[in-house]
Amino acid sequence: MASFVTEVLASSGKLEKDDLSCKISKLSQKVEETKDEVCDMINKRYSEFLPSLQRAEELMAQVAEVSKDIEMLKSCIANEVSQDLQVAVTEYTELKQQLEKNSIVITVLRSLQEYDLAMEEYHRALQEKKYTVAAEQLEKVRAGLYLCVDSLKAWKGCELQLLRALSSEHTVQRENLIYHLGDEWKKLVVWKLPTSKELSAAESFLKTELRLCSGMQAGDGSDPPSLLASVLQALAIQGQLNHKIKLFGQVLLKYMLKPLISYSSLHVEVGEQPGQGAVLTLQLEETSAEHTSPSQVYTRLLAVLRVLHAHMFGTLNLLFTLKKVSIVLGDMIWEEMSDCIIRECLLYSIPSNSSQLSKYSMVIKETEEFEKTLKELKYLTMDSTDLLQYARNVNSHFASKKCQDVIVAARNLMTSEIHNTVKISPESKLSLPRLPSLDSKDNAKQEADRKRPPSADTPALENEKQLGQRTLCLPVCRISESVQQLMELTLATLSETVGSSSQCAIQLFYTVRNIFQLFYDVVPTYHKENLLKFPHLAAIHHNNCMFIAHHLLTLGHQFRPHLPQPLSDGAATFVDLVPSFRRLGTECFLAQMNAQKAEMLERLSTARNFANLDDDENYSAASKAVRQVIHQLKRLGKVWQDVLPVNIYCKAMGSLLNTAISEIITKILMLEDISTEDGDHLHTLCQTIIDEGPLVFLPLPDENKNRKYQEEVPIYVKKWMSFKELAIVLQANLQEIVDRWADGKGPLALEFTSNEVKNLIRALFQNTERRAVALTKIK
Template sequence: MASFVTEVLANSGKLEKEDLGTKISRLSRRVEELKGEVCDMINKKYDEFLPSMQSAEDLVKQVHGLVSDVDVLKSQIENEVKSELRVAVNEFTELKQQLEKNTIILAALEQLQEFDSAIEKYNCTLSEKNYISAARHLERAQNNLNLLKSRKGCELKVLKSLGIELTVQKQNLLYHLGEEWQQLASWKLPPSKEHSSLEMILKTELHLCTSLSSDESSSAPLLGSVLQAFAILGELNTKLKFFSQLLLNYILKPLVSHPSLHVEVETHQHSVILRFESIETHWEHPPPAEVFLKLRLVFELLHKHLLDVPVEDSQQNGETSKVLLAEVLGDMIWEEISESVIKDCLVYSIPNNSNKLEQYQEVINCTEEFENALKGMNYLKGDATDLLKYARNVNAHFASKKCQDVIVMARNLMTSEIHNTVKITPDSKVTLPKLLKPEVSEKGTKEISLPRETSALENDVKLSQHTFALPTCRVSESVQKLMELAYQTLTEATASSKPCAIQLFYTVRNIFHLFYDVVPTYHKENLQKLPQLSAIHHNNCMYIAHHLLTLGHQFRYHLPVPLSDGAATFVDMVPGFRRLGTECFLAQMRSQKEDLLERLSNAKTFCNMEDEENYTTAHKAIRQVIHQLSRLGKVWQDVLPVAIYCKAMGTLLNTAITEIVSKITSLEDISTEDGERLYTLCRTMIEEGPLVFTPLPEEAKNKKYQEEVPLYVHKWMKFKELMTILQASLQEIVDRWADGKGPLATEFTTNEVKSLIRALFQNTERRAAALARIK
């Protein structure tokens, strides 16, 4: 049988009568024959030694002839057969491609037929309200369309029209499903978007259909059919997401945030209506048990009439699994409703006192019951959620709330008025709580024994009980309450758990840090302008520093480790508070000094007192200084401690008389009348200046301190000596100088005395002799 290539070449009319196959086979046979003859010849020549030269030459000729025939045949194959083979291969490739194209077209036609069949079946099932089948037919049509679009080389213009048709039919099905869903669960919402007001919330209603199917002959419940169809179309999560947001905003969250709001359920033959009613209550924030009861009623109603439906959910591996609708909705709303319950309910149920922590177990129990009920209805899955964790972590929340309340109270006290004061005396005492004796720690450390007084260490002369007491002064009522708050908080810490105690202790430290930062900033303007407030602030800081010295030690052994090991201390804050009070009061003192010097600057240099206008100006300046000191005395005397008051007033009075002395000693010429008038001005200061030290009636025991004016006014004696000089003769001046050993020499330098003599007396021999004595 001829080969396929031979037949193709023969049919094309380009091959000779005797085909190549025949020639090749004949040549092969002739080669074999020749091979035998050659072998036979060589055998005879070398083996049998027969003379066969002639026959050998004949054979050589025959071999050359066969080689020539083979070359001709090879050339013919190269030139003719191979070219014809290329043509045959190209024709075969074209036929194969045509066959593949026809196969693709047939498959596309088959998918088009399946698409059309799916759409027809969809229309039929939709008219019968068999929504699950309708959705599956649409899904099948979508799969066919996707396959058509994915095929290479199949770019039919009809695909665009098919896509539009599929979209229209899907939206048509979604419309019908939406209408059915609207019948199953319909909302009546308030007209206003502001649904936070109680009046608007009361207008909210949710209607749930209780009938199983739209057609009594239908075997599948309508609710399950609608929801499964939504799931097949991939719209179930979208629909439930919208429903969950309405449920949260219009039902669940209002029930949590409004104590007077309650659920009312109205049952009919084929439906159930959920609406609200308002019941007057005295609760500002609803208790957790009441909130959980109301929420549970809503969840049970939804579970019974709407959400207890299994829906098939397609997995990535192609398998399907049953998913409960309640579980899907629970995943959507649980995080948000938990946050609302914590923020609007549980936060306010945290007790303010550690004594009430045991009662909080009821809240933990009702929270656990609420979550277990939701797990039973498949809203929740897994172990304890954030809601229960929050309730169980009551100790930490109690500490945080307590600390927050303490900080808020402290800040309110710091920003209240400073001028409302109370009087503090050495007999004033802070009522300390009764603390239990230090117990043995959990690690078994020994009980710390406080040092006892022993007679061997006692001295014959004992200190007064008021030795380390704060001197009598006035402090702000708010600061006294602030210290009471600190003591109360530390007392609370001694009865709390270890983490809570540590947190409360450092909250007390934060109170004082806050005072250090807030008060000088908040009251800055008043502290600068009002001398009384700067004095009160000074006392406040000293009062706090006084308590901080012993505050930590009083509670140290009643606090947990590491506080009891020495960390419970406030002593490090004492220098800062003392500096804070001192700097504020010193700033006020500098301001008062500037005012005094400014008033005295109006008197110019006290020169030419013969001029009535100059004398009046100087007298007015002196009166203004005395008035300023008197005014300061009134606002400071009952506020500052006696020692601080005397020192402050003495410093200001000293500033005034130092300036007066400086101005008078700088005069170059003082007439007799000028001297008289200057003496009168100085006498006014001598007579009225010490009046600022006059004690109040209730300070009679402090009179001895306030009568020692020179102790606080360093230039007082110099001022008196100046007055003496203004009235004295040359001889009296020389006598008071007493060769540099008299009272005048104690207060004035040689140059100052000589300058005054030259200004007061004319240039005579007696003045020259007196000047010579001053050395």
């Protein structure tokens, strides 16, 4: 209720006025109270301020007097004490610089003394051919010179002319030492090499000879040091060893190690003389092997490397190198040498048959021993090398090599001549390799079920007829011998997949697929001209494609249970290639058929449309054209005889003969006027084809067996009956023609239309009432 009253008052404006007046009165009261407090505060502060101000002024005077005394003292210190201190610091700095200078001079003098002693020792050692001592002394000289130069650079960059002269002298002596070392190297490591033009056979490397002279010199001990070892030690100290060993390794590889790997008839002969060195020469040995076996290669290489280790690297103690010389040489030649071993030796040692894979473990063991020996001789430091990995990965390399060999062999068969043929029959079978049994129990059960006679409970089949033994068999025909060999090659390759590793089996399987893809691409291209030019080859190629397609239907199914996954799950199939091969063979043969038809039509085009045959020239041209067509058909019949299957042969010859008689029928029907003499000539030509046409059907060499197919000419030649009717009409009178028409039910009506028959009547007979009556009967 109160809130409601308040709202009502507020809405009327009365409540707002009462609140303003109340607030104003309260504010006025607070202002008065604040004014009183301010006045009281001001009175208190300023009444007590004056005594405090006077005391502060007295203190300020005292502070000013003390400050004046401090300034006077400071001025005294600045003018007297500071001046003496600066003089002392300057004297100290000069003394310090003089001490440093004296220290540097002493260091340089000591270095110069050591330089002189080292140079004297160097010259003495060089004369005595103690090259290791000489190299060490030069190294000591170099270190001393660097110390002097560093000391002088620290002292304000000062440099003495004497040091430049000494450094130049050191450079000269270092080059002199390197020259002497190189000269000694040429005397101690002597190569005799053939010229580059001669490097074409194993015999040219017989001139290669490496002579290692130890150059033993007398010493204090019982075992005199080797001059060769001293030279190598000095080269290492002077930083020239890697370059020298690199050049040596290149020559060693080119003229000794690689020939020993590449040529099976070469072997190394080592001649050693105690205290003098060794001689390595290459010799020939009689061998029938085309490539060297891995064990022989390893033996030859180790013979060379052991001699080098014994006479060059074995006794060295290089204090100034991080690695031994043998390791340096090994690092430089290992990659190229192992690559050559793989390419020229291990590649050819990979077995070509899966049955030989078990024997390859010996090669792996020999490779492991070879690398172990190299590690002992300090030529090799790696734990895993490409050489050993290649040897151990034999399954992959076997598959790759097998696939490569198979592809090469297949391509050679595809590019060989295809006219060398073999005859196949329904009884012909490819020799399928014996495959291991998957489950003898299941096989025995299936065999027992097959042999068990049907019981009364067994439901009878709706059709009890069995398929013939020759169902799905190829008909008798001829195929290329190379294609038969190609299929045998694919079967042998697929047999390699049985028992092989999964990777190997898959790789071999798809190689076989690649063979068929290669055949599809290569053969039509490589033999293109011959397939178009020679009907015999076109027929053989047709049979080849059908032969391959026939075997592709079951090729995958035969091996699928013995293949790894996913091939065993259904991927091992060649059925998808069947339509392509059938189409390839069909297209090639159809192209040949079209070429023959075109040639036949071209010959018939010289018959002058079979018109005006009462002219001797026209009749001669028409007769010649017909004879040429029959001759062409007979030639094709002989060419395709015993090559094409009988049904394909008959269809092909029937199609060609049908093309010829169709063209003749068309030409005759187009004639508008046929005289009696023309009709006789046309009938003679048609009768010639009727008599000799069936004789072109010669699918078999046996003449008696061909009669059956010659009697079935109407089956293969669609226009044969039409052609025979036309021949009859050409010699018939009007009544005979009407009788053969028989109100559209006779044999003539079955082959020709009414218009065609009327046109023939008009061309053969003059316009008479009898012709008009006859035309009215042709309906």
